[in-house]
Amino acid sequence: DKSEFGTFTDRGKFWLESPYTKIMSDLSLACDPRTGLLAYPAGCVIILLNPRKNKQQHILNSSRKAITTLAFSPDGKYVVTGESGHMPAVRVWEVSEHAQVAELQEHKYGVSCVAFSPNGKYIVSVGYQHDMMVNVWNWKKNVVVAANKVSSKVTAVSFSYDSSYFVTAGNRHVKFWYLDHTKTSKLNATVPLLGRSGLLGELRNNFFSDVACGRGRQSSSTFCITSSGLLCEFNDRRLLDKWVDLRSSQATCLSVTEEFIFCGCSDGTVRVFSPVNLHFLCSLPRPHCLGADIASVVEAR
Template identity: 60%
Template sequence: LLLNASRKTVSALAFSPDGKLVVTGENGHCPAVRVWDVEERAQISELHGHKHGVTCVTFSPCAEYLVSVGHRHDRVVNVWDWKKGTLVASNKVSCRVTAVAFSEEGFFVTAGQRHVKFWFLDSARELKVKETVPLLGRSGLLGGLHDNVFCGVACGGGGTLGSTFCVTRSGLLCLFNRRRVLEKWIGLKVSLATCVCVGEELVFCGCDNGTVRIFQAQDLRYLGDLPKPHPLGVDVTRAPQPR
């Protein structure tokens, strides 16, 4: 249990890669991005750079930086050096963003309404100046899927390093290559998709009705579904009642 003393609604949450830290974003006037120590259950950093609310947050692979994205009335993408409490880089987005993911290769990706964008931090310039620098962003080449709402994004690692995976709300799994080109997409055969998670070999897609579909990361080959969770209120330690 983490006690948020500001009493503002927590609108976004993400763990650091090692699981020792949690970053949260808030809704409301002058919302904060807060970093928490999981073991100590204490806040260790508080960052202010959004006006109306935070839609999504994430850590960089080494947890040195974190990214926060404002909601539809804010639409600011901020990169923070959270240990120093400084804003490293920032830029605006014109579309509503619903998800963000950081790649091991140093860039991060935002996804949203008709939007998949790859962001690059100019490290050389960052070292030369001690003020916030503009983020460099390049749009993904969406081809015929430019009218979709991309609601989940994940960056590959290991054998899939350089690949980016997205899901659309309408139920499509998309693969972008290193050149930001939509290389392949497949239908999940569901009415709604919500999120995506990727490992070195597998991709997991969260869909409606508790469905989680598993695919091979290299070629998006369908492998199967995870067992659905028990309904709320069911005690799994007890034997089922005879019908």
């Protein structure tokens, strides 16, 4: 039984044809901030890469459904994955044992993004556009605690630092979803998830390709980028009140710390801004082109 990524043997093992695969989006690449371990999918396989030791391990999804998105838990002990296909599951894997420890099947067509809450208690999963569902589940009790419908195409999700809300972003869509912990703590009772749209103003027709909630002193802010190349900031009233031009033809991803905002743009460009005032700080050196063997470069005489 062969796929584009490898071959299943008669004994149920899966041999990768190549340890590398195209990363479709930043949602299919995750990094454990404690150890630097990278996780990314190759079909139905999770590849765990240690870049310091240049060693990798694999976790096989026994359902053989392609993994579309993944994320580490805050402590790095677990990875949550979403799948494509009919009745896809959201699965939680223990990294050290390479074993599945939880499974949730509440989506119908595919899972576009997943995320752990910073307190590690909840997982949010957003379905494909035709799935139209956003679920919050207490994964250790394997129960959905809050859910609602979302009609837009969602491509990114980010939790607030205090785990009280999360934000989804996508096509003409930025929405803030609030968790009522007094209700979500009840067992076997799914409550409606309260959602409030971001006030987009004149940028309402943009495609918001990624979102990240602020950290530290900027924890009340939410940062987004548009595919057209704008970095935007929402204040604590959900109002998009600041934005700057990234001066790039396209922007695809961002990462926010207490001191910096890193924006991934076209042609390998990474712009760095201050989260306090969105002032431009620098552009990182561009990486070498794919396939370039820098060891073979000979210094010009």
